[in-house]
Structures are given as C-alpha cells and as structure tokens.
Amino acid sequence: MKLIQMLVALTLYIFIPLNVSAKEIEVTLYGDANYPPYSYMEEGELKGIYANIIKVAVSRMKGYKVTLVGVPWKRGLRLIESGKGFAIYPPYFHVEKRPYIWPYSLPILDERVMVICREDLFFRALRLNWVEDYYGLVIGINSGFHLGGDAFWQAVKEEKITVSEAKGNRENLLQLGLKRIDCYLNDRISILWELKKLKQSGEYDEGGKHTMLMEGATVSIEQGFMGFTDMDDGQFAFKEDFKKQFDIIIYDMRRSGEMQKIINDFLR
Incomplete structure (x- = not known):
C-alpha cells in the first residue's frame, strides 16, 4: 500500500508544472542625461556609448529586468547618496569624494x-x-x-x-x-x-x-564605472550577485574586442 502511495505521489510530482525560473528582479540603472557622446537623452531614450555597452551586458544577465533611466548628473548622485537609487553610470573612481558609492564595477571605458x-x-x-x-x-x-x-x-x-x-x-x-x-x-x-x-x-x-x-x-x-549605492541598508540584497554577473560580462566584452567594436560602430 505504501509503495502504491509513493508511486502516486511521484506521478503527481512529475506532472505538476514547475516554475523553474524565479521572477526577474526589476532594476533601474541611472545614467547621465547630458554627457554626449557617452550618455545622453534623445527622443526620450537614454543613448550613447555607455548605454550601448550596458544594454548588451544586461541582456546577458540572468534573473534581472533592467531599465536605463537618464537623469541630470547631480540628481542621479543624490539618488545614490540617499540609498533610493541602486546604481549610476559612469562615475570616475573617487572613493574619498563620494564615500556613498560602493562598490564599483570593473572599469567599463577608458x-x-x-x-x-x-x-x-x-x-x-x-x-x-x-x-x-x-x-x-x-x-x-x-x-x-x-x-x-x-x-x-x-x-x-x-x-x-x-x-x-x-x-x-x-x-x-x-x-x-x-x-x-x-x-x-x-x-x-x-x-x-x-x-x-x-x-x-x-x-x-x-x-x-x-x-x-x-x-x-x-x-x-579616466575610467568610467558602474557605481552602486552603499546607503541602502540592505534594501538591494541582490547587489553582490548583480555586480558579479555584470563584471564577468564586461570583462569578457573588453577581452574579446566586442566593446571596442561597439565604440567603433558608434563613431562611424
């Protein structure tokens, strides 16, 4: 009898649809709205060399739905400093000047x-x-x-x-x-x-x-980075995983020459 119950339970388990992929985490990345040709707004869309690189990178990340939002630079920094914003690009590496930004990604551009x-x-x-x-x-x-x-x-x-x-x-x-x-x-x-x-x-x-x-x-x-807020008090618990995935992809894009191709295509 117990064997029959086990077989029935196993059969039900096999045919129950499984949600093997967890719901994607929605993430907003802020970019400078007035820094052409690196990052700028045009027709309501954030464009530029950084945007083109980051769009490719985040499309290869697993578990995240990423939106790029353009903001005036000082407003973006205030969002990061208050802990309301998750990450911003492309700050230079100025730890003493901006202690509220930590960690930084791998360098994106020189x-x-x-x-x-x-x-x-x-x-x-x-x-x-x-x-x-x-x-x-x-x-x-x-x-x-x-x-x-x-x-x-x-x-x-x-x-x-x-x-x-x-x-x-x-x-x-x-x-x-x-x-x-x-x-x-x-x-x-x-x-x-x-x-x-x-x-x-x-x-x-x-x-x-x-x-x-x-x-x-x-x-x-100077090198431009993705800078993450250090003022969120654990609100963005996925920060370490996001940064790790992003860094791996950015490194591979630099190593393979893909990033330079994106830059060259933009300048043609």
Missing part, C-alpha cells in the same frame, strides 16, 4: 583626454611629450574646462603656451580646421564624434577648405 592638431605640425616631430612638445602653440579648449594638468597651466601662466577658449567641440574644431588655433584639447571620443558629425553635414571639408588633422599626445586617462 576616457582619454588628448590633443588633436593640424597635420603639418607633425612633419618634423611626433610631439609625443605633453606638455613640452607643445610650447609655442595655440591650444583650443572649451570655455569653463580645466583640462591639461598643472604643468600645462603653468606653461600657460609663463606664456609658453597660448590658450584660446571657444564654446564647445564644434566651434573649436572649425577654428582648428581654419588654422586659427594649432591644436584642440579634449576627450578623444568627444572630439571624434563631433568631427564625424561635422564631416557628415559638410561643415568640415578635411583636405579641402579645412586642414587635415592628426592625433597628438595623450594628456590623461
């Missing part, structure tokens, strides 16, 4: 500040050394920006280098193309993205009305 110059300036020298190889030149920067490092600004103070400020990427690149400045200092991808748009619109005729350009020295490198 953001490289460089100078782009008129090609003819490199005929006699490669100008690999920042800042000495750029003495005597006029360097364009965006108004309000303070890139270049202490040695650069000391050289400006000593009048070894002249700085010319303009409103943004577009204005500086057009000035450079017309040889009104010698080089332009800014983030590499931001420069290349704006230059692509200018060429597509016909505003920059490289080799015709406008001079040919060439990349110069690397000035500095």
Whole structure:
C-alpha cells in the first residue's frame, strides 16, 4: 500500500508544472542625461556609448529586468547618496569624494583626454611629450574646462603656451580646421564624434577648405564605472550577485574586442 502511495505521489510530482525560473528582479540603472557622446537623452531614450555597452551586458544577465533611466548628473548622485537609487553610470573612481558609492564595477571605458592638431605640425616631430612638445602653440579648449594638468597651466601662466577658449567641440574644431588655433584639447571620443558629425553635414571639408588633422599626445586617462549605492541598508540584497554577473560580462566584452567594436560602430 505504501509503495502504491509513493508511486502516486511521484506521478503527481512529475506532472505538476514547475516554475523553474524565479521572477526577474526589476532594476533601474541611472545614467547621465547630458554627457554626449557617452550618455545622453534623445527622443526620450537614454543613448550613447555607455548605454550601448550596458544594454548588451544586461541582456546577458540572468534573473534581472533592467531599465536605463537618464537623469541630470547631480540628481542621479543624490539618488545614490540617499540609498533610493541602486546604481549610476559612469562615475570616475573617487572613493574619498563620494564615500556613498560602493562598490564599483570593473572599469567599463577608458576616457582619454588628448590633443588633436593640424597635420603639418607633425612633419618634423611626433610631439609625443605633453606638455613640452607643445610650447609655442595655440591650444583650443572649451570655455569653463580645466583640462591639461598643472604643468600645462603653468606653461600657460609663463606664456609658453597660448590658450584660446571657444564654446564647445564644434566651434573649436572649425577654428582648428581654419588654422586659427594649432591644436584642440579634449576627450578623444568627444572630439571624434563631433568631427564625424561635422564631416557628415559638410561643415568640415578635411583636405579641402579645412586642414587635415592628426592625433597628438595623450594628456590623461579616466575610467568610467558602474557605481552602486552603499546607503541602502540592505534594501538591494541582490547587489553582490548583480555586480558579479555584470563584471564577468564586461570583462569578457573588453577581452574579446566586442566593446571596442561597439565604440567603433558608434563613431562611424
């Protein structure tokens, strides 16, 4: 009799539908709404290089339904600091400045500040050394920006280098193309993205009305991360698992060259 009961129970167990996959956890990731070309809002959607990379990464994660939401940067940081927001991208690694962000993911992108110059300036020298190889030149920067490092600004103070400020990427690149400045200092991808748009619109005729350009020295490198709140008091109990899955996928995307392909496709 007991054997029959066991067989019946086993049969029922076999035919009871099983929910083998737990319900997906809904997660919101906040991104900078005004940081083109890395992260920005367009037609109500968060776009940019970081968004493209993160969308691929989270699509491969198991157990999560992820939504990307664009916010002004300072508002996003306040959400993380209050513990209401789970994670934000792409903060730089500033633990002392922002103790409420912890942990950080693996680095997602290397953001490289460089100078782009008129090609003819490199005929006699490669100008690999920042800042000495750029003495005597006029360097364009965006108004309000303070890139270049202490040695650069000391050289400006000593009048070894002249700085010319303009409103943004577009204005500086057009000035450079017309040889009104010698080089332009800014983030590499931001420069290349704006230059692509200018060429597509016909505003920059490289080799015709406008001079040919060439990349110069690397000035500095910053890395962008996914930063998680450390102020949630255990509200996001899945944080460690989410970060672990995300890191593994980001590492694989960097190692395989897939991430660089995403960047290249964005800049084409």
